[in-house]
Amino acid sequence: MALARDGTGSGTIARAYWSQVHPVFMTPPIAASLFGAILAGNVDPVLAAVHVLAMFAAVYTAHVKDGYVDFYVRGEDDDHPLTERGCRLGLAASTATFAGCCLLLAALVDALVLAVVVPTWLIAYYHAPQLDTNPVTATTGYPLGIALSVLGGFYVQAGTITVVPLGFAGVFLALLSGVKVIDDAQDYTYDRSIEKRTVAVAVGPSRAYDIAYGLMAVALAAVVVFAVARVFPLTALLAALAFAAVAAVARRAGPELATMLLVRGSYVFLAVLVAAVRFDPLGSLM
Template sequence: MALARDGTGSGAVARAYWSQIHPVFMTPPIAASLFGAILAGSVDPVLAAVHVLAMFAAVYTAHVKDGYVDFHVRGEDDDHPLTERGCRVGLAASTATFAGCCLLLAALVDALVLAVVVPTWLIAYHHAPQLDTNPVTATTGYPLGIALSILGGFYVQAGTITAVPLGFAVVFLALLSGVKVIDDAQDYAYDRSIEKRTVAVAVGPSRAYDIAYGLMAVALAAVVGFAVARVFPLTTLLAALAFAAVAAVARRADPELATMLLIRGSYVFLAVLVAAVRFDPVGRFV
């Protein structure tokens, strides 16, 4: 049986599987994993690479499963590059890769590492059709995966979880949940027509925006609080300021433009946080 729906041969199959790699959504979990490693101080490149591969495999699983459900099961999408069998083979391959990474991490670190690694795959695999039908889980699934990626990246290096990575994980969970609410609001009319319960559908677009920016404000306030308490480096205040500026502009934009601005703003936020943890230029003069 064919694996790809558009064409035959190894080239068509390779293109079909490659299409399930979405850099916009793949980059943050990988970056979060490396951020967690940087938080730990010294970085073992082998452990970091194995955890990064695990996060990649988890997100790839989510993309293949989501496409399978939306096209082959629900009939919501107009097209999909993989056949049903192709989706199953892709899921088997990504899951096997993830399982192999888990076994390596358990052997190289300890078995407790699985407590912060395995849930990322569980969230990814069950995003559709289980988690994406509830406003809370549809919103927090991806951000929770990012938070766990930070914790996992830290744990594989340090062998424990401290207040600093936990604090950053909570910040990203709140911040990205707010961004996800805005992202979902783009599809409000369509989601409402198919009775998909996003936050925008559940409470209306206007209240959804208030909830979204409220979550982002809570996240930025947490950064400020942790920085003042010197749990986070003082330079993290610059990250909060940079994202706040982006959010202020996005607040006046339509959902599509706002989502684009906020996603890119989150990249800047993470980049400044990495610099803050690695160098803390502000803290050196205080």
């Protein structure tokens, strides 16, 4: 049986599977894993690479499963590059890769690492059609995966979890949940027509925007509090300031432009946090 819907050649099949790699959504979990490793201090490149591969496999699982459900189960999408058998094979391969990484991490670190790694795959696999039908889980699924990626990246290096990675994980969970609410608002009309209960559908677009920017404000306020308390490096204040400036512009834009701005703003936010943890130029002046 065919694996790709557009042909049977190896090139066509490879492109079909590669189409499930979405850099915009793949980059943050990988970056979060490496950020967690940097938080831990000394970075073992082998452990970091295994955890990064696990996060990639988890997100790939989410993309293949989501595409399968939207096209073959719900009939929402107009097209999909993989056949049903191709989707199943892709899921099997990504899951096997993830399982292999888990076994390696358990052997190289300890079995407790699975507590912060395995949930990322569970969130990915059950995102559709289970978690994405509830306003809370549809919103927090991806951000929770990012938060767990930070914790996992830290744990595989340090063998424990401290208040610092927990604080950063909480900040990312709140911040990205706010961004996700705005992202979902782009599809408000369609989601409402199929009774898909995103936050925008559940409470209306206006209140959804208030909730979204409220979550982002809470996340930025937490950064300020943690930085002043010296739990976070003082330079983390610059990350909060940079994202706040982007959010102020996005607040006056429509959902599509706002999402684009906020997603890119979150990249800047993470980049400044990495610099803060690694170098902390403001802290060196105090």
